[in-house]
Amino acid sequence: MPHTTQLYQHVPETRWPIVYSPRYNITFMGLEKLHPFDAGKWGKVISFLKEEKLLSDGMLVEAREASDEDLLVVHTRRYLNELKFLFERVEGISRATIVDLDAHQGNGHERDFMGDKRVYIMDVYNRHIYPGDRFAKQAIRRKVELEWGTEDDEYLDKVERNLQKALQEHLPDVVVYNAGTDILEGDRLGGLSISPQGIVKRDELVFRVVRGRQVPILMVTSGGYQKRTARIIADSILNLYSVGLIGSESPSLSAQNSDTPLLPPEVP
Template identity: 60%
Template sequence: MPHRTELYEDPPSACWPIVYSPDYNITFMGLEKLHPFDAGKWGKVINFLKVVICRCYNHRNPTSRLPAQFRGSEKSFETSTDPDRRNNNGKLAVERGWAINVGGGFHHCSSDKGGGFCAYADITLAIKFLFERVQGVSKATIIDLDAHQGNGHERDFMDDHRVYIMDAYNRYIYPGDGFAKRAIKRKVELEWGTEDTEYLQKVHTHVEGALNELRPDIIVYNAGTDILDGDPLGGLAISPQGIVKRDEVVFKAARRRRIPILMVTSGGYQKRTARIIADSILNLHNLGLIDKELATSGAGNPKVEQMIRDTAKDLTNLSLQ
Protein backbone atom coordinates (compact mmCIF):
# COMPACT_ATOMS: atom_id res chain seq x y z
CA MET A 1 0.00 0.00 0.00
CA PRO A 2 1.52 3.38 -0.98
CA HIS A 3 2.40 5.70 1.89
CA ARG A 4 0.76 9.08 2.33
CA THR A 5 3.10 11.94 1.56
CA GLU A 6 3.24 15.72 1.40
CA LEU A 7 5.99 15.69 -1.23
CA TYR A 8 3.45 15.67 -4.03
CA GLU A 9 0.53 17.93 -4.88
CA ASP A 10 -2.10 17.09 -7.49
CA PRO A 11 -2.29 19.88 -10.08
CA PRO A 12 -5.62 20.84 -11.69
CA SER A 13 -6.51 18.60 -14.63
CA ALA A 14 -6.83 21.69 -16.84
CA CYS A 15 -3.10 22.42 -16.47
CA TRP A 16 -0.36 20.91 -18.54
CA PRO A 17 2.01 18.79 -16.41
CA ILE A 18 4.86 21.25 -17.01
CA VAL A 19 6.49 22.13 -13.73
CA TYR A 20 8.05 25.52 -13.02
CA SER A 21 8.59 27.87 -10.14
CA PRO A 22 10.03 31.39 -10.31
CA ASP A 23 12.33 30.25 -7.51
CA TYR A 24 14.21 28.22 -10.15
CA ASN A 25 15.76 31.46 -11.42
CA ILE A 26 18.85 32.47 -9.47
CA THR A 27 19.88 36.04 -8.72
CA PHE A 28 22.56 37.29 -6.36
CA MET A 29 23.31 40.99 -6.80
CA GLY A 30 24.27 40.43 -10.41
CA LEU A 31 27.01 37.91 -9.61
CA GLU A 32 25.05 35.19 -11.42
CA LYS A 33 26.12 36.86 -14.69
CA LEU A 34 29.69 35.73 -14.02
CA HIS A 35 28.64 32.06 -13.98
CA PRO A 36 28.56 30.08 -17.26
CA PHE A 37 25.04 28.86 -16.50
CA ASP A 38 22.11 31.01 -17.65
CA ALA A 39 20.50 31.36 -14.23
CA GLY A 40 17.24 32.68 -15.68
CA LYS A 41 16.71 30.21 -18.53
CA TRP A 42 13.77 28.43 -16.90
CA GLY A 43 11.64 31.56 -16.72
CA LYS A 44 12.51 32.34 -20.33
CA VAL A 45 11.26 28.90 -21.42
CA ILE A 46 7.92 29.49 -19.70
CA ASN A 47 7.55 33.02 -21.09
CA PHE A 48 8.20 31.73 -24.58
CA LEU A 49 5.61 28.97 -24.24
CA LYS A 50 3.01 31.36 -22.83
CA VAL A 51 3.40 33.88 -25.61
CA VAL A 52 3.40 31.40 -28.48
CA ILE A 53 0.52 29.22 -27.28
CA CYS A 54 -1.64 32.12 -26.15
CA ARG A 55 -1.04 34.07 -29.35
CA CYS A 56 -2.09 31.06 -31.43
CA TYR A 57 -5.14 30.50 -29.20
CA ASN A 58 -6.33 34.07 -29.71
CA HIS A 59 -5.87 33.66 -33.45
CA ARG A 60 -8.30 30.75 -33.41
CA ASN A 61 -10.68 32.27 -30.84
CA PRO A 62 -10.48 36.07 -31.24
CA THR A 63 -13.34 36.82 -28.82
CA SER A 64 -12.34 34.36 -26.12
CA ARG A 65 -10.20 34.59 -23.02
CA LEU A 66 -6.94 32.73 -22.73
CA PRO A 67 -7.17 28.98 -22.10
CA ALA A 68 -7.24 28.02 -18.44
CA GLN A 69 -3.80 26.43 -18.40
CA PHE A 70 -2.15 29.66 -19.57
CA ARG A 71 -4.31 32.20 -17.75
CA GLY A 72 -2.67 34.39 -15.13
CA SER A 73 0.93 34.07 -14.01
CA GLU A 74 3.41 31.23 -13.72
CA LYS A 75 0.86 29.51 -11.47
CA SER A 76 -0.91 28.44 -14.67
CA PHE A 77 1.63 25.65 -14.55
CA GLU A 78 1.86 23.12 -11.70
CA THR A 79 4.27 24.86 -9.36
CA SER A 80 5.72 24.54 -5.90
CA THR A 81 8.33 26.46 -3.96
CA ASP A 82 9.69 23.44 -2.09
CA PRO A 83 12.61 22.05 -4.15
CA ASP A 84 11.82 18.44 -3.23
CA ARG A 85 8.22 18.87 -4.36
CA ARG A 86 8.89 20.80 -7.51
CA ASN A 87 11.55 18.36 -8.73
CA ASN A 88 9.79 15.14 -7.75
CA ASN A 89 7.27 14.75 -10.54
CA GLY A 90 7.49 11.10 -11.52
CA LYS A 91 4.03 10.53 -10.04
CA LEU A 92 2.66 13.30 -12.23
CA ALA A 93 4.20 11.61 -15.28
CA VAL A 94 2.68 8.25 -14.31
CA GLU A 95 -0.78 9.78 -13.89
CA ARG A 96 -0.73 11.92 -17.06
CA GLY A 97 1.55 9.81 -19.24
CA TRP A 98 4.16 12.56 -19.37
CA ALA A 99 5.54 15.47 -17.41
CA ILE A 100 8.25 18.04 -18.04
CA ASN A 101 10.13 19.77 -15.26
CA VAL A 102 11.63 22.92 -16.75
CA GLY A 103 14.25 22.74 -13.99
CA GLY A 104 15.79 19.64 -12.53
CA GLY A 105 18.21 17.09 -13.88
CA PHE A 106 20.93 17.42 -11.24
CA HIS A 107 22.63 14.26 -12.41
CA HIS A 108 26.05 14.82 -10.81
CA CYS A 109 24.59 14.76 -7.30
CA SER A 110 24.29 11.41 -5.54
CA SER A 111 22.49 10.65 -2.31
CA ASP A 112 25.58 11.43 -0.23
CA LYS A 113 27.29 14.34 -2.03
CA GLY A 114 26.85 17.06 -4.64
CA GLY A 115 28.97 17.96 -7.63
CA GLY A 116 29.08 19.87 -10.91
CA PHE A 117 26.51 22.63 -10.15
CA CYS A 118 24.18 19.95 -8.71
CA ALA A 119 22.99 20.43 -5.14
CA TYR A 120 20.65 17.49 -4.59
CA ALA A 121 19.83 14.19 -6.23
CA ASP A 122 16.44 14.87 -7.80
CA ILE A 123 16.59 11.98 -10.28
CA THR A 124 17.34 9.50 -7.50
CA LEU A 125 14.64 11.08 -5.33
CA ALA A 126 12.00 10.84 -8.07
CA ILE A 127 12.68 7.17 -8.80
CA LYS A 128 12.86 6.09 -5.17
CA PHE A 129 9.67 8.01 -4.47
CA LEU A 130 7.91 6.06 -7.21
CA PHE A 131 9.24 2.70 -6.09
CA GLU A 132 8.19 3.28 -2.49
CA ARG A 133 4.92 5.16 -2.89
CA VAL A 134 3.29 4.46 -6.27
CA GLN A 135 1.70 1.11 -6.98
CA GLY A 136 2.65 -0.53 -10.25
CA VAL A 137 6.05 1.16 -10.57
CA SER A 138 8.87 -1.29 -9.95
CA LYS A 139 11.25 -0.68 -12.90
CA ALA A 140 12.72 2.54 -14.26
CA THR A 141 14.91 3.53 -17.17
CA ILE A 142 17.09 6.64 -17.07
CA ILE A 143 17.93 8.02 -20.51
CA ASP A 144 20.66 10.59 -19.86
CA LEU A 145 21.47 12.68 -22.93
CA ASP A 146 23.18 15.59 -21.24
CA ALA A 147 26.70 16.17 -22.62
CA HIS A 148 28.18 15.04 -19.29
CA GLN A 149 28.15 11.60 -17.69
CA GLY A 150 25.39 11.31 -15.07
CA ASN A 151 27.59 9.94 -12.33
CA GLY A 152 25.30 10.93 -9.44
CA HIS A 153 22.34 8.68 -10.26
CA GLU A 154 24.75 6.04 -11.53
CA ARG A 155 26.42 5.80 -8.13
CA ASP A 156 23.03 5.69 -6.40
CA PHE A 157 21.69 2.83 -8.53
CA MET A 158 24.96 0.93 -8.95
CA ASP A 159 23.58 -2.37 -7.66
CA ASP A 160 19.87 -1.78 -8.20
CA HIS A 161 18.66 -4.07 -10.98
CA ARG A 162 15.32 -2.27 -11.08
CA VAL A 163 16.99 0.71 -12.76
CA TYR A 164 18.37 0.58 -16.30
CA ILE A 165 20.70 3.43 -17.25
CA MET A 166 21.54 4.61 -20.76
CA ASP A 167 24.05 7.44 -20.86
CA ALA A 168 25.41 9.26 -23.94
CA TYR A 169 28.10 11.83 -23.19
CA ASN A 170 31.34 13.46 -24.31
CA ARG A 171 33.93 10.98 -23.12
CA TYR A 172 36.62 13.62 -22.54
CA ILE A 173 34.90 16.04 -20.16
CA TYR A 174 33.77 16.17 -16.52
CA PRO A 175 33.23 14.05 -14.49
CA GLY A 176 35.11 11.10 -15.97
CA ASP A 177 33.85 8.91 -13.15
CA GLY A 178 35.14 5.44 -13.95
CA PHE A 179 33.52 3.82 -10.93
CA ALA A 180 30.07 5.24 -11.78
CA LYS A 181 30.36 3.99 -15.37
CA ARG A 182 29.97 0.45 -14.02
CA ALA A 183 26.27 1.20 -13.49
CA ILE A 184 25.62 2.14 -17.14
CA LYS A 185 23.83 -0.60 -19.06
CA ARG A 186 24.15 1.27 -22.40
CA LYS A 187 27.20 3.48 -22.57
CA VAL A 188 27.51 5.81 -25.58
CA GLU A 189 30.82 7.66 -25.40
CA LEU A 190 31.00 10.52 -27.89
CA GLU A 191 33.97 12.27 -29.48
CA TRP A 192 34.68 16.01 -29.43
CA GLY A 193 32.56 17.87 -31.97
CA THR A 194 30.06 15.08 -32.68
CA GLU A 195 27.45 16.44 -35.12
CA ASP A 196 23.76 15.83 -35.80
CA THR A 197 23.79 12.87 -38.19
CA GLU A 198 26.03 10.63 -36.12
CA TYR A 199 24.49 11.77 -32.84
CA LEU A 200 20.86 11.23 -33.82
CA GLN A 201 21.62 7.81 -35.32
CA LYS A 202 23.24 6.72 -32.05
CA VAL A 203 20.45 8.16 -29.93
CA HIS A 204 17.79 6.37 -31.98
CA THR A 205 19.64 3.04 -31.99
CA HIS A 206 20.43 3.02 -28.29
CA VAL A 207 17.10 4.39 -27.02
CA GLU A 208 15.30 1.67 -28.96
CA GLY A 209 17.75 -0.93 -27.72
CA ALA A 210 17.46 0.19 -24.11
CA LEU A 211 13.67 0.09 -24.10
CA ASN A 212 13.67 -3.29 -25.85
CA GLU A 213 16.02 -4.78 -23.25
CA LEU A 214 13.92 -3.69 -20.30
CA ARG A 215 10.37 -2.41 -20.49
CA PRO A 216 10.20 0.04 -17.59
CA ASP A 217 7.21 1.45 -15.76
CA ILE A 218 8.66 4.97 -16.03
CA ILE A 219 11.30 6.73 -18.14
CA VAL A 220 13.29 9.58 -16.62
CA TYR A 221 14.73 11.55 -19.52
CA ASN A 222 17.61 13.90 -18.71
CA ALA A 223 17.44 16.24 -21.70
CA GLY A 224 20.48 18.47 -21.31
CA THR A 225 20.96 21.11 -23.99
CA ASP A 226 24.69 21.45 -23.35
CA ILE A 227 25.14 19.28 -26.45
CA LEU A 228 24.44 22.45 -28.46
CA ASP A 229 27.18 23.60 -30.81
CA GLY A 230 29.22 26.29 -29.08
CA ASP A 231 28.37 25.27 -25.53
CA PRO A 232 31.42 26.20 -23.41
CA LEU A 233 31.23 23.03 -21.32
CA GLY A 234 29.72 20.33 -23.57
CA GLY A 235 32.23 20.09 -26.42
CA LEU A 236 29.70 18.66 -28.91
CA ALA A 237 28.30 20.29 -32.07
CA ILE A 238 24.57 19.55 -32.20
CA SER A 239 22.32 22.10 -33.93
CA PRO A 240 19.11 23.52 -32.41
CA GLN A 241 17.16 21.38 -34.89
CA GLY A 242 19.16 18.35 -33.77
CA ILE A 243 18.14 18.92 -30.15
CA VAL A 244 14.47 19.22 -31.12
CA LYS A 245 14.74 16.01 -33.13
CA ARG A 246 16.54 14.23 -30.28
CA ASP A 247 13.67 14.94 -27.88
CA GLU A 248 11.20 13.82 -30.52
CA VAL A 249 13.04 10.49 -30.90
CA VAL A 250 12.88 9.82 -27.17
CA PHE A 251 9.21 10.77 -26.78
CA LYS A 252 8.20 8.74 -29.85
CA ALA A 253 9.94 5.67 -28.43
CA ALA A 254 8.14 6.14 -25.11
CA ARG A 255 4.75 6.79 -26.71
CA ARG A 256 4.93 3.76 -29.02
CA ARG A 257 5.40 1.58 -25.95
CA ARG A 258 2.92 3.55 -23.82
CA ILE A 259 5.54 4.17 -21.14
CA PRO A 260 5.13 7.30 -18.96
CA ILE A 261 8.00 9.75 -19.35
CA LEU A 262 9.37 12.47 -17.09
CA MET A 263 11.66 14.96 -18.82
CA VAL A 264 14.08 17.24 -16.95
CA THR A 265 16.17 19.87 -18.71
CA SER A 266 19.55 19.57 -16.94
CA GLY A 267 22.59 21.41 -18.38
CA GLY A 268 22.75 24.06 -21.08
CA TYR A 269 25.00 27.09 -20.89
CA GLN A 270 24.13 29.43 -23.75
CA LYS A 271 21.62 32.27 -23.95
CA ARG A 272 19.75 30.61 -26.82
CA THR A 273 19.18 27.42 -24.83
CA ALA A 274 15.84 28.55 -23.37
CA ARG A 275 14.25 29.12 -26.75
CA ILE A 276 15.44 25.75 -28.02
CA ILE A 277 13.82 24.00 -25.04
CA ALA A 278 10.56 25.84 -25.71
CA ASP A 279 10.75 25.02 -29.43
CA SER A 280 11.19 21.36 -28.56
CA ILE A 281 8.17 21.31 -26.24
CA LEU A 282 6.06 22.98 -28.93
CA ASN A 283 7.27 20.41 -31.46
CA LEU A 284 6.29 17.56 -29.13
CA HIS A 285 2.86 19.13 -28.80
CA ASN A 286 2.42 19.67 -32.53
CA LEU A 287 3.29 16.03 -33.19
CA GLY A 288 0.73 14.85 -30.63
CA LEU A 289 3.41 13.39 -28.37
CA ILE A 290 2.15 15.44 -25.43
CA ASP A 291 -1.44 16.42 -24.66
CA LYS A 292 -2.72 18.04 -27.81
CA GLU A 293 -6.29 18.54 -26.61
CA LEU A 294 -5.25 20.99 -23.89
CA ALA A 295 -3.85 23.62 -26.23
CA THR A 296 -4.16 24.84 -29.79
CA SER A 297 -4.53 22.48 -32.69
CA GLY A 298 -2.36 24.59 -34.95
CA ALA A 299 -0.06 21.87 -36.23
CA GLY A 300 -0.30 21.75 -39.99
CA ASN A 301 -2.12 25.09 -40.20
CA PRO A 302 0.17 27.37 -42.27
CA LYS A 303 -1.21 30.58 -40.72
CA VAL A 304 -0.74 29.33 -37.17
CA GLU A 305 2.72 27.94 -37.90
CA GLN A 306 3.70 31.27 -39.48
CA MET A 307 2.51 33.02 -36.31
CA ILE A 308 4.74 30.73 -34.27
CA ARG A 309 7.71 31.65 -36.48
CA ASP A 310 6.86 35.35 -36.22
CA THR A 311 6.54 35.12 -32.45
CA ALA A 312 9.89 33.37 -32.24
CA LYS A 313 11.44 36.39 -33.96
CA ASP A 314 9.64 38.75 -31.60
CA LEU A 315 11.11 36.90 -28.62
CA THR A 316 14.70 36.96 -29.78
CA ASN A 317 15.51 39.84 -27.46
CA LEU A 318 13.84 38.03 -24.55
CA SER A 319 15.97 34.95 -25.05
CA LEU A 320 19.15 37.05 -25.21
CA GLN A 321 18.52 39.11 -22.08
Protein backbone atom coordinates in the same frame (compact mmCIF):
# COMPACT_ATOMS: atom_id res chain seq x y z
CA MET B 1 4.87 2.12 7.24
CA PRO B 2 5.47 3.82 3.85
CA HIS B 3 5.85 7.56 3.90
CA THR B 4 3.49 9.67 1.83
CA THR B 5 4.17 12.81 -0.15
CA GLN B 6 2.11 15.71 -1.41
CA LEU B 7 4.62 16.45 -4.17
CA TYR B 8 3.00 13.87 -6.45
CA GLN B 9 -0.39 15.25 -7.29
CA HIS B 10 -3.26 15.00 -9.72
CA VAL B 11 -2.99 17.59 -12.47
CA PRO B 12 -6.38 19.01 -13.51
CA GLU B 13 -7.09 19.09 -17.24
CA THR B 14 -7.30 22.87 -17.00
CA ARG B 15 -3.57 23.01 -16.29
CA TRP B 16 -0.43 21.80 -17.96
CA PRO B 17 1.57 19.37 -15.80
CA ILE B 18 4.45 21.81 -15.62
CA VAL B 19 5.67 22.34 -12.08
CA TYR B 20 7.30 25.75 -11.96
CA SER B 21 8.24 28.43 -9.49
CA PRO B 22 10.05 31.73 -10.04
CA ARG B 23 12.34 30.55 -7.23
CA TYR B 24 13.86 28.05 -9.65
CA ASN B 25 15.69 31.01 -11.19
CA ILE B 26 18.82 31.68 -9.17
CA THR B 27 20.04 35.19 -8.42
CA PHE B 28 22.69 36.44 -6.02
CA MET B 29 23.32 40.19 -6.29
CA GLY B 30 24.22 39.78 -9.95
CA LEU B 31 27.05 37.33 -9.29
CA GLU B 32 25.14 34.63 -11.17
CA LYS B 33 26.00 36.50 -14.37
CA LEU B 34 29.65 35.54 -13.90
CA HIS B 35 28.84 31.84 -14.37
CA PRO B 36 28.31 30.44 -17.89
CA PHE B 37 25.13 28.60 -16.82
CA ASP B 38 21.98 30.63 -17.45
CA ALA B 39 20.46 30.41 -13.98
CA GLY B 40 17.28 32.10 -15.15
CA LYS B 41 16.56 29.97 -18.20
CA TRP B 42 13.51 28.25 -16.69
CA GLY B 43 11.67 31.54 -16.37
CA LYS B 44 12.67 32.42 -19.92
CA VAL B 45 11.24 29.13 -21.21
CA ILE B 46 7.91 29.93 -19.55
CA SER B 47 7.97 33.46 -21.00
CA PHE B 48 8.61 32.14 -24.50
CA LEU B 49 5.71 29.67 -24.21
CA LYS B 50 3.42 32.47 -23.05
CA GLU B 51 4.51 34.62 -26.00
CA GLU B 52 3.57 31.74 -28.31
CA LYS B 53 0.12 31.57 -26.62
CA LEU B 54 0.72 28.00 -25.49
CA LEU B 55 0.51 29.01 -21.84
CA SER B 56 -1.27 31.66 -19.85
CA ASP B 57 -1.33 32.63 -16.18
CA GLY B 58 -3.01 30.03 -14.00
CA MET B 59 -2.15 27.09 -16.28
CA LEU B 60 0.98 25.99 -14.39
CA VAL B 61 1.17 23.70 -11.38
CA GLU B 62 2.48 25.65 -8.41
CA ALA B 63 5.61 24.17 -6.88
CA ARG B 64 5.32 22.98 -3.28
CA GLU B 65 8.12 23.18 -0.78
CA ALA B 66 9.21 19.71 0.33
CA SER B 67 8.38 18.90 3.94
CA ASP B 68 10.26 16.42 6.14
CA GLU B 69 7.60 13.82 5.31
CA ASP B 70 8.14 14.44 1.59
CA LEU B 71 11.91 14.08 1.95
CA LEU B 72 11.52 10.79 3.80
CA VAL B 73 10.04 9.25 0.66
CA VAL B 74 13.50 9.30 -0.88
CA HIS B 75 15.81 9.85 2.10
CA THR B 76 16.38 8.22 5.47
CA ARG B 77 16.06 9.98 8.79
CA ARG B 78 19.70 9.19 9.48
CA TYR B 79 20.67 12.22 7.51
CA LEU B 80 18.62 12.49 4.29
CA ASN B 81 21.80 12.36 2.27
CA GLU B 82 21.51 8.80 1.03
CA LEU B 83 20.01 9.59 -2.36
CA LYS B 84 18.26 6.26 -2.83
CA PHE B 85 14.90 6.36 -4.53
CA LEU B 86 12.88 3.78 -2.56
CA PHE B 87 10.46 2.31 -5.06
CA GLU B 88 8.54 0.43 -2.39
CA ARG B 89 7.53 3.82 -0.98
CA VAL B 90 6.06 5.16 -4.20
CA GLU B 91 2.97 3.43 -5.50
CA GLY B 92 2.89 2.26 -9.11
CA ILE B 93 6.58 2.32 -10.05
CA SER B 94 8.76 -0.76 -9.75
CA ARG B 95 10.99 -0.39 -12.83
CA ALA B 96 12.45 2.81 -14.22
CA THR B 97 14.75 3.82 -17.05
CA ILE B 98 16.94 6.92 -16.97
CA VAL B 99 17.80 8.25 -20.43
CA ASP B 100 20.58 10.75 -19.82
CA LEU B 101 21.37 12.84 -22.90
CA ASP B 102 23.23 15.64 -21.16
CA ALA B 103 26.72 16.12 -22.61
CA HIS B 104 28.30 15.06 -19.31
CA GLN B 105 28.32 11.61 -17.77
CA GLY B 106 25.55 11.41 -15.16
CA ASN B 107 27.68 10.04 -12.37
CA GLY B 108 25.33 11.26 -9.63
CA HIS B 109 22.36 9.04 -10.42
CA GLU B 110 24.76 6.30 -11.52
CA ARG B 111 26.31 6.15 -8.07
CA ASP B 112 22.86 6.45 -6.46
CA PHE B 113 21.51 3.40 -8.28
CA MET B 114 24.66 1.30 -8.42
CA GLY B 115 23.59 -2.34 -8.27
CA ASP B 116 19.85 -1.60 -8.34
CA LYS B 117 18.50 -3.79 -11.15
CA ARG B 118 15.15 -1.98 -11.10
CA VAL B 119 16.80 1.10 -12.59
CA TYR B 120 18.18 0.87 -16.12
CA ILE B 121 20.54 3.69 -17.07
CA MET B 122 21.32 4.74 -20.63
CA ASP B 123 23.92 7.49 -20.80
CA VAL B 124 25.12 9.27 -23.95
CA TYR B 125 27.96 11.70 -23.27
CA ASN B 126 31.23 13.26 -24.42
CA ARG B 127 33.82 10.83 -23.11
CA HIS B 128 36.57 13.46 -22.95
CA ILE B 129 34.99 15.87 -20.46
CA TYR B 130 34.11 16.04 -16.76
CA PRO B 131 33.48 13.96 -14.70
CA GLY B 132 35.11 10.84 -16.18
CA ASP B 133 33.90 8.79 -13.21
CA ARG B 134 35.07 5.25 -13.96
CA PHE B 135 33.45 3.77 -10.88
CA ALA B 136 30.05 5.27 -11.73
CA LYS B 137 30.26 3.90 -15.27
CA GLN B 138 29.73 0.44 -13.83
CA ALA B 139 26.07 1.37 -13.25
CA ILE B 140 25.44 2.26 -16.90
CA ARG B 141 23.53 -0.52 -18.67
CA ARG B 142 23.80 1.14 -22.10
CA LYS B 143 26.82 3.39 -22.47
CA VAL B 144 27.33 5.56 -25.56
CA GLU B 145 30.56 7.56 -25.49
CA LEU B 146 30.91 10.39 -27.99
CA GLU B 147 33.93 12.14 -29.49
CA TRP B 148 34.64 15.86 -29.57
CA GLY B 149 32.47 17.70 -32.09
CA THR B 150 29.94 14.94 -32.74
CA GLU B 151 27.31 16.30 -35.17
CA ASP B 152 23.58 15.80 -35.74
CA ASP B 153 23.39 12.76 -38.03
CA GLU B 154 25.78 10.57 -36.06
CA TYR B 155 24.32 11.70 -32.74
CA LEU B 156 20.67 11.14 -33.62
CA ASP B 157 21.42 7.74 -35.14
CA LYS B 158 23.22 6.58 -32.00
CA VAL B 159 20.51 7.90 -29.71
CA GLU B 160 17.71 6.20 -31.64
CA ARG B 161 19.42 2.83 -32.05
CA ASN B 162 20.47 2.63 -28.43
CA LEU B 163 17.15 3.85 -27.04
CA GLN B 164 15.29 1.18 -29.01
CA LYS B 165 17.64 -1.48 -27.65
CA ALA B 166 17.41 -0.12 -24.10
CA LEU B 167 13.62 -0.40 -24.08
CA GLN B 168 13.84 -3.91 -25.52
CA GLU B 169 16.16 -4.95 -22.71
CA HIS B 170 14.20 -3.27 -19.91
CA LEU B 171 10.60 -2.11 -20.37
CA PRO B 172 10.00 0.32 -17.48
CA ASP B 173 7.00 1.79 -15.71
CA VAL B 174 8.41 5.25 -16.38
CA VAL B 175 11.23 6.88 -18.34
CA VAL B 176 13.04 9.84 -16.79
CA TYR B 177 14.57 11.78 -19.66
CA ASN B 178 17.43 14.16 -18.89
CA ALA B 179 17.26 16.52 -21.88
CA GLY B 180 20.44 18.52 -21.43
CA THR B 181 21.07 21.25 -24.00
CA ASP B 182 24.82 21.46 -23.41
CA ILE B 183 25.19 19.29 -26.53
CA LEU B 184 24.53 22.49 -28.52
CA GLU B 185 27.21 23.62 -30.96
CA GLY B 186 29.39 26.30 -29.41
CA ASP B 187 28.98 25.04 -25.85
CA ARG B 188 32.55 25.05 -24.59
CA LEU B 189 31.79 22.80 -21.65
CA GLY B 190 29.85 20.19 -23.63
CA GLY B 191 32.25 19.97 -26.56
CA LEU B 192 29.68 18.60 -29.03
CA SER B 193 28.27 20.17 -32.22
CA ILE B 194 24.54 19.53 -32.27
CA SER B 195 22.44 22.19 -34.01
CA PRO B 196 19.33 23.77 -32.46
CA GLN B 197 17.26 21.77 -34.96
CA GLY B 198 19.12 18.64 -33.89
CA ILE B 199 18.09 19.17 -30.27
CA VAL B 200 14.45 19.58 -31.27
CA LYS B 201 14.69 16.40 -33.36
CA ARG B 202 16.35 14.56 -30.46
CA ASP B 203 13.53 15.38 -28.06
CA GLU B 204 10.92 14.37 -30.63
CA LEU B 205 12.78 11.12 -31.28
CA VAL B 206 12.90 10.22 -27.58
CA PHE B 207 9.22 11.00 -27.05
CA ARG B 208 8.21 9.11 -30.19
CA VAL B 209 10.12 5.96 -29.23
CA VAL B 210 9.01 5.98 -25.57
CA ARG B 211 5.38 6.92 -26.29
CA GLY B 212 5.34 4.24 -28.98
CA ARG B 213 5.77 1.68 -26.20
CA GLN B 214 3.02 3.26 -24.08
CA VAL B 215 5.47 4.25 -21.34
CA PRO B 216 5.00 7.53 -19.41
CA ILE B 217 7.89 9.95 -19.81
CA LEU B 218 9.12 12.73 -17.54
CA MET B 219 11.42 15.20 -19.25
CA VAL B 220 13.70 17.44 -17.20
CA THR B 221 16.32 19.91 -18.37
CA SER B 222 19.81 20.22 -17.00
CA GLY B 223 23.03 21.39 -18.65
CA GLY B 224 23.04 24.16 -21.23
CA TYR B 225 25.61 26.92 -20.92
CA GLN B 226 24.50 29.36 -23.61
CA LYS B 227 21.83 32.05 -23.44
CA ARG B 228 19.99 30.67 -26.46
CA THR B 229 19.19 27.33 -24.82
CA ALA B 230 15.97 28.69 -23.26
CA ARG B 231 14.58 29.48 -26.71
CA ILE B 232 15.57 26.02 -27.96
CA ILE B 233 13.83 24.31 -25.03
CA ALA B 234 10.68 26.33 -25.73
CA ASP B 235 10.87 25.48 -29.44
CA SER B 236 11.19 21.80 -28.59
CA ILE B 237 8.10 21.89 -26.36
CA LEU B 238 6.17 23.66 -29.12
CA ASN B 239 7.30 21.03 -31.62
CA LEU B 240 6.28 18.13 -29.36
CA TYR B 241 2.84 19.69 -29.10
CA SER B 242 2.56 20.39 -32.84
CA VAL B 243 3.43 16.80 -33.84
CA GLY B 244 0.98 15.34 -31.33
CA LEU B 245 3.47 13.76 -28.95
CA ILE B 246 2.10 15.78 -26.08
CA GLY B 247 -1.62 16.31 -26.03
CA SER B 248 -4.89 15.71 -24.27
CA GLU B 249 -4.48 11.91 -24.33
CA SER B 250 -0.80 11.85 -23.37
CA PRO B 251 0.19 10.04 -20.17
CA SER B 252 1.01 12.45 -17.37
CA LEU B 253 3.63 12.12 -14.69
CA SER B 254 4.18 15.26 -12.68
CA ALA B 255 7.10 15.85 -10.32
CA GLN B 256 8.98 18.75 -8.83
CA ASN B 257 11.34 20.54 -11.24
CA SER B 258 9.74 19.08 -14.36
CA ASP B 259 9.61 21.89 -16.90
CA THR B 260 8.16 19.93 -19.79
CA PRO B 261 4.39 19.57 -20.36
CA LEU B 262 2.79 16.19 -20.96
CA LEU B 263 -0.92 17.06 -20.91
CA PRO B 264 -1.79 20.45 -22.43
CA PRO B 265 -5.30 21.89 -22.16
CA GLU B 266 -6.93 24.20 -24.66
CA VAL B 267 -5.53 27.71 -24.49
CA PRO B 268 -8.26 30.31 -23.99
